[in-house]
Amino acid sequence: MNKKYRKAVIAGNWKMNMVPSEVKGFVEQLRPLMPKAKTCEVVLCAPYTHITSLRRAMKDSRISVGAEDLSLHDKGAYTGEVSAAMLEDMGTQYVIVGHSERRQYHGETDFMVGEKAAIVLEHGMTPIICVGESLEQRERELTMEYIRYQVLAALSYIPDNKLRQCVIAYEPIWAIGTGKTATAEQAQEVCECIRRVIRERRGARVARSISILYGGSMNAKNAEELLSMPDIDGGLIGGASLKPDDFSKIIAAVAAVTGEESK
């Protein structure tokens, strides 16, 4: 499908790494390495504690700030939780929802993920909705059915007029943090399936305008091949987003694929 209808997104997911006082130094290293061509939206998703420092450090840059999760609740007696209103007030633009580590360690279900995505949208932020199969599901040839279900469950919470503001990230669990990347063909096959599910349920116009990212051991070396696939519009990057040099090379790979000058 024609990529001109959607934006490329390279989003870092720092997970539980770095401390807030390291943020400024990281951004100072990243800024001069950033490719000049504005071929893609660049996002850094960080722990709640880092968001204010990140916002400050990235002032006047084209990098957006994201969170890694949010509460299902608006406000009230939920000790330790962080609400969408709090994130919005801090200037957060993106929020990852349904990352497999949240699903695995915090029991998040497909329905909770959909609900969270809807809350993010209500607060004017962009959800990055994660889906992905386990190794066992892949080996038992259940990948497509499982992904289809995950996408439909999440989308069932999202009204038509908000759907095109969502970003979907396909992250096979077996590829996350393992150094084992899906091949470009495997990743394309699933991203194409995600777009097909959206087209069947919500129409061709929205399907062609939704950005679908690949995540799972994407790095400076394999980014270009993955990003050149027709249904992969960007990446959700864990480990490599903690290294300014590697992260900037992945951003440059978007420009290389679209044929724009990278520096």
Ligand code: PGA
């Ligand atoms: P990874 O993580 O790039 O370190 O595999 C990706 C993610 O979990 O979003």
